[in-house]
Amino acid sequence: MTTPVCVFQCTVPVEWTDYNGHMRDAYYGLACSLATDALMDQTGLDAASREAHHVSLYTLESHLLFLQEVKVNSQLTVQVHVLDLDHKRVHLCMELYRDDQTLVAVSEQMLAHIDTAAGKTAPFLPDTHAQLARALANRDALNSADWLGHQIRIPRK
Numbered sequence: 001m002t003t004p005v006c007v008f009q010c011t012v013p014v015e016w017t018d019y020n021g022h023m024r025d026a027y028y029g030l031a032c033s034l035a036t037d038a039l040m041d042q043t044g045l046d047a048a049s050r051e052a053h054h055v056s057l058y059t060l061e062s063h064l065l066f067l068q069e070v071k072v073n074s075q076l077t078v079q080v081h082v083l084d085l086d087h088k089r090v091h092l093c094m095e096l097y098r099d100d101q102t103l104v105a106v107s108e109q110m111l112a113h114i115d116t117a118a119g120k121t122a123p124f125l126p127d128t129h130a131q132l133a134r135a136l137a138n139r140d141a142l143n144s145a146d147w148l149g150h151q152i153r154i155p156r157k
Contacts, residue, residue, distance in 0.1 A: 004079035004095075005135035006042050008035035012074045023070040029062070032094050032107045035078035039092075044128040053125060054117040060089070061110040065147050068104040075099035081142055082135040088113050088121045090132055093142055106147040 008031070016027040040046065040057055050056050070076060077097045084091035089112050096105040115122035124132070142148070 003138060004081050005132070006035065006039040006080040008038040008078040008080070010034065010076050012070055012072055012076055014072050017072045021071055023072075023074075023076075025064075025066065028064055028066065028070075028096065028105050028107070031076055031078055031096060032062070032064070032109065033059075035080050035094055036092075036109070036111070039080050043131040044125055049125070050116070054115060055122060055125065056114050056116050057090075057111045058114050059109055060112050061108075063108045063150065065106045065150055066104075067106065067147075068098070068102050070096075070098050070104050076104075081139055082132050083108070083139070083148070085129070085132050085136050087123045087129065093148060095142065106150075108148060108150075 010031060012023050012027070016023050016030075018024050036057065036059070040050075045055065045057060075098065077099075079095045079097070081093045081095070082090060083093050089110060092107075092109045092111065094107040094109065095103055096107070098104050112121050113124045113128075114120070123129070
């Protein structure tokens, strides 16, 4: 199993659940968004750096697969892995686990490094790029490998 570049944890509050007592689909996305914030904090894109350098990460694309239900008060862990990287973009896999270590969702995300003053993509800061590159180099097989690149479709016979 690979070591994630970032781990985010939260407890599912009742406000995140629906009439069936399950976590609403939108909150899986929120958990991934909060995990992106944690990734930024851990790779040199924390609030001070964003303000000083006028940079940020913007999500370009996001795919979310729901594999198992999550109920209120469950501990949710999001493991963030780097799948690919260039000088302006990072391709992430986020594996969401509930407290019994069951993989409950997988999200693939493409994020761009943005110069917020210019409003356009810009190369990663050198330290941030180096940290993401190390995470990419150290990535092994993921538990969610079968789900990566998943396409939405109705199979036809």
